[in-house]
Amino acid sequence: MRFNSVALLTLLGLAVASPVPAPVAEPLEKRDAALNAFLTVLLQFLPAVDGTISAVSGILTSFEQLVAGLTGEKTTYNELGGACKPYTVIFARGTTEPGNVGILVGPPFFSALKSRVGKSSVTIQGVNNYGASVQGYLAGGDPNGGPEMARQIEAARKACPNTKLIAGGYSQGGQIVHNAAKLLSADTAQWISKVVIFGDPFNGQAFGNIAASKTKVFCNQFDNICVNGDLILPAHLRYCENADAASAFVAS
Numbered sequence: 561m562r563f564n565s566v567a568l569l570t571l572l573g574l575a576v577a578s579p580v581p582a583p584v585a586e587p588l589e590k591r592d593a594a595l596n597a598f599l600t601v602l603l604q605f606l607p608a609v610d611g612t613i614s615a616v617s618g619i620l621t622s623f624e625q626l627v628a629g630l631t632g633e634k635t636t637y638n639e640l641g642g643a644c645k646p647y648t649v650i651f652a653r654g655t656t657e658p659g660n661v662g663i664l665v666g667p668p669f670f671s672a673l674k675s676r677v678g679k680s681s682v683t684i685q686g687v688n689n690y691g692a693s694v695q696g697y698l699a700g701g702d703p704n705g706g707p708e709m710a711r712q713i714e715a716a717r718k719a720c721p722n723t724k725l726i727a728g729g730y731s732q733g734g735q736i737v738h739n740a741a742k743l744l745s746a747d748t749a750q751w752i753s754k755v756v757i758f759g760d761p762f763n764g765q766a767f768g769n770i771a772a773s774k775t776k777v778f779c780n781q782f783d784n785i786c787v788n789g790d791l792i793l794p795a796h797l798r799y800c801e802n803a804d805a806a807s808a809f810v811a812s
Contacts, residue, residue, distance in 0.1 A: 595671045595803060601630045602664065602800055609797070612790045613655060614694050620656045620792070624663050633667040635659025640685040640712060644720035647677060647753075647810070650712050652687040652705060652733030654759070655697045660686025665730035665758045668800040672807035683723070685712060687736060697732040697761070698790065705732075706739025713740065717748055724753035726810050727767075730799060731785055734760035734777075741768030756806045758799035761788045776809045778802040 607623050609616045628635055636659035640648070649670065653662030661667065661684070674682050689708045696702030709727070716725055729737040734757040741749065749769035757777045763786045767775055779786035780795040 595668055595675065598627075598631050598633065598668050598671065599800055602627055602668075603798070605630075606794055606797055608794060609792050611792060613697060613792050614790070616792050617656050617694050623797075624657055628658060628663045631663075631667075633663060635661060635663050635667070637661050637670075637684040637686050638688070639683045640716060641719065642683065644723055645683045646681045646724060647673070647726060648683040648685070648716050648720060648723040649673070649726045649728060650685045650687065650709060650716065652690065652709055652729035652736035653692055654729075654731030654733050655692050655694055657692055657730075660688050660690070662692075662730060662733070664797060665799045665803075666728075668803040669728065669756070669758075669806050672803040673810055676807045676811050683720075685716075687712065687733070690736065692732055697735070701732060701735030701739045705736035707743060709736055709740035710743040713744060713752070714748055717751055721751075724810075725751065726754045726756060727752060728756045728758075728806075729760075730758045731761070731796065734758070735762060738762045738765060738767060741770055744768060744770075754810050756810060758802060758806070759783055759785050759796050761785050763787070776806065778806065 607619055609619055651661045651666050653660065653666060654664065657663060670684055687705055687709045690702050690705035713725060713727060727737050737755060737757060746769050752770055755767050755770055755775040760777045760779060763777055763779050778799055780798060782793055783795040784791035784793060785796050
């Protein structure tokens with residue numbers, strides 16, 4: 561992890577703006593070192609937010625930038641079009657998140673999956689041309705995100721028909737996966753290996769023609785976003801804790 565004076569000053573400002581709860585007491589299951597380090601940073605500095613997504617978007621942006629700075633994790637992946645690998649993950653980030661895969665869920669999920677199946681076995685692609693704005697979330701998902709993700713999935717199938725395609729998303733990214741699934745051909749929907757969503761605003765809804773047995777949704781208790789609400793609570797920011805379980809489902 562990379563700590564510097566600018567990041568620490570940013571952290572101090574965030575702490576003043578939003579009180580930080582005591583570190584979680586429950587023990588974390590054994591994970592690889594990189595994922596453990598990420599979880600330590602995120603959970604230690606988790607802001608005690610309690611407000612509408614519009615009201616707390618500034619706090620979320622600062623928190624996400626801080627986590628990215630302290631962990632050094634990449635927030636942008638554009639690996640589609642390279643050599644075919646056993647697994648291909650196309651991931652849609654959450655509202656306000658940086659890059660094209662975000663920081664709160666995408667990177668820890670990728671880390672857990674690579675630890676399980678091998679670093680050289682996974683291609684990662686974020687959804688481009690997708691703003692991940694508050695307005696997009698309130699509208700049911702950025703209008704460009706769904707079509708772009710569907711295009712990327714179809715392109716992955718054409719280029720690497722033997723890869724196991726995982727469609728994933730967090731928060732508004734879940735909306736994007738739902739919207740993309742409706743645009744896929746029946747053959748492509750059947751071809752998809754797994755769908756994994758964290759904090760799904762459309763929790764309980766089908767993913768187009770993708771079989772329910774291939775889908776897994778993680779929704780924490782008290783997460784208002786999982787009932788299509790607009791209230792952000794700490795429960796919505798903790799899905800990194802499900803990274804191992806998600807990777808196990810993907811590799812099953």
